[in-house]
Each structure stands twice: as structure tokens, then as C-alpha cells.
Amino acid sequence: MSILETVVVAHVVGICLLLAWAIHGRGRVSLIAGYDGGLPPEREAELARDAAAVLVAAAAATTLLVVDAWTGGVPRAEALTTLAIVAPVAWFLWKWNVREPPSTTR
Template identity: 70%
Template sequence: MAIVETVLVGHVSGFCLLLAWAIRRGDAADLIAGYDGDLPPEREAELARDAARVLVVAAAATGLLVVDAWTGAIPRPGALVAVAVGAAVAWFLYTWNVREPAGD
């Protein structure tokens, strides 16, 4: 069963990393859901960087599921993944919706 889980989680992690790369490579912030293009270029680059960070955290966190599938050493891996991804998303939402931008 560990091989099946590795393949499934590997696809999800790979997709997250591919999307993070696509967003960061060309500062393609329009790949971010809900973004309507109303930011200046430097803020748009910040948005792309932060969205890519969240996707990388999600890919790394899902890697815990693979480690647990092979070793069984991680207690409650699903909860750890949910907390890690939830914390990254909460940080992103707070940064872009609540906190005032730096320099204003």
C-alpha cells in the first residue's frame, strides 16, 4: 500500500510544485484564484512569491504522508498535514487581506 500512496501523493506534490514554479517563473499571478490584476507590478511579484511559498509548504507537508506510509513513525500524519497547510493558508490570507502592506 505504501507504493500506491507514494504515487498518489507524489502526483499531488508534483502538481503543487509545478503550479508554484509556474506562478513564480513569470510572476504569473493571474494563475492565483480570485486575483483580478489590480496590483502594481512589485506587489504582484510579492503575491506570486507568497502563493508559491504556500504551494511549496503544501507539497512538503504532504510528503509526511509518504514518510508515514513507509515507516509508520509519524503519529497522526493527516492531522499534521492539515495543520501545516492550514497554517500556511491562514498566513497567506492574513498577509493579503488583513495586514497593511509594508511601506504604507
């Protein structure tokens, strides 16, 4: 991997981390694609935490490609990176689109 490719990947990682910080740290849940508001504040905070966690996981997985390219020490880095990104994204989509929301009445 050349220096240029490393810089491009570093930009992707930086953008993921910046979005994670903006969503979770600054409470900007409007940055989440498809979110139109309407959740109670505690659910909105949970959504922000989950979205930020997925972005941090994607940044870490993408960094794995750089580590492998420079050291050659990660077996099947592409497959591990894909799995490390797809698994949290699938969990996030399942949690917020398929799973029933917790009941507020008993």
C-alpha cells in the same frame, strides 16, 4: 500505503510544485484564484512569492504522509499535515485579504 496511493500523492505534490514554479518562476500571478490584477509590480512579485511558498509548504506537508506510511516514524502525521497546510494558507489569506496594504505615502 500501496504503490498506487503513493503515486497519487506524488501527483498531488508534483502539481503543487509545478504551480509554485509557474506562479513564482514564470511570474504567472493570473494562476492565483481570485487575483484580478491591479497591483503594482513589486506587490505582484510579493504575491507570487507568497503563493509559491504556500504551495511548496503544502507539497512538503503532503510528502509527510507518504514518509509516515512507508516508515511509520511520524507520530500523528495526519494532524501534522493538516496543521502544516492550514497554517500557511491562513497566513496567506490574512496577509492578502485582511491586513492593510503598506502605505505608499508618508
